[in-house]
Amino acid sequence: MNRAVYWHKSIPSTMIEAARLAADGCPSGTIVGSDEQTAGQGRLGRAWHSAPGDGLYVSYIARVSNLPARTLAAGIAARAAIHTAAAVTCDLRWPNDLLANNKKCGGILVNAEPAALIVGIGINVNHERFPADLTAVATSLRIETGHTVNRDILLDALSNELDIWLPRPPKELIAEFERVSSYARGKRVTADDTLIGTTAGLDEHGFLLVRQNNGKLTRVLAGNVRPAP
Numbered sequence: 001m002n003r004a005v006y007w008h009k010s011i012p013s014t015m016i017e018a019a020r021l022a023a024d025g026c027p028s029g030t031i032v033g034s035d036e037q038t039a040g041q042g043r044l045g046r047a048w049h050s051a052p053g054d055g056l057y058v059s060y061i062a063r064v065s066n067l068p069a070r071t072l073a074a075g076i077a078a079r080a081a082i083h084t085a086a087a088v089t090c091d092l093r094w095p096n097d098l099l100a101n102n103k104k105c106g107g108i109l110v111n112a113e114p115a116a117l118i119v120g121i122g123i124n125v126n127h128e129r130f131p132a133d134l135t136a137v138a139t140s141l142r143i144e145t146g147h148t149v150n151r152d153i154l155l156d157a158l159s160n161e162l163d164i165w166l167p168r169p170p171k172e173l174i175a176e177f178e179r180v181s182s183y184a185r186g187k188r189v190t191a192d193d194t195l196i197g198t199t200a201g202l203d204e205h206g207f208l209l210v211r212q213n214n215g216k217l218t219r220v221l222a223g224n225v226r227p228a229p
Helices: 014-023 069-086 141-145 151-165 170-180
Strands: 005-008 031-034 055-062 091-093 097-100 103-112 117-124 185-191 195-202 208-212 217-220 225-227
Touching: 005 014, 014 031, 014 055, 014 103, 014 117, 031 151, 055 151, 069 091, 069 097, 069 103, 069 117, 069 141, 069 151, 069 170, 091 170, 117 151, 170 195, 185 208, 195 217
Parallel strands: 005 031
Antiparallel strands: 031 055, 055 117, 091 097, 097 103, 103 117, 185 195, 185 225, 195 208, 208 217
16 A cells, blocks of 8 residues: 655654654555664553664554554564564463563554554564573564665565554454464463463454463453563
């Protein structure tokens, strides 16, 4: 599709700029990207490490209904784009983490604005190293492949996959997420360091189900999901 792409050398956050453009009436599929974010937004109010020129930091404006499953759609799309551009097969950790060899290589944040959904995606593309506090948990496509990855090819693939997946019905998104995520079923996990159990798929809205040791089935609405020790 023909789309507008607003690219910046440096910007506080692509999410903020995308929300402004959405309020001004820009069409669905518009992209805001930047070589660097100085105040990148992560989920649950966290900052996102945005090394200048090494990653892909974009926000996609989607004029679709606000459903929890839209976050799943963004993860599915990013996973497909990474495979196309870098031949890396990522795992998806509910609800929004892209993993390569059990380390995080990307994250997703979906904000519901009055005019549209803003889908923010950060992918570690050509990072050769990370700050000491992230080394054990973060990776990049370059680290995984041993060579640089073309960000333009990745952006084109990501935009096209978002066009495809974001409008899909929740039932289809949930089925695809369960198919490609090792975290969806049969995984021993903790959620927010309090809930411990085995994942039992997603409910009809896209929320994670965890069966605790006592047999109780609990729906996880939000929080950090990690492998149980």
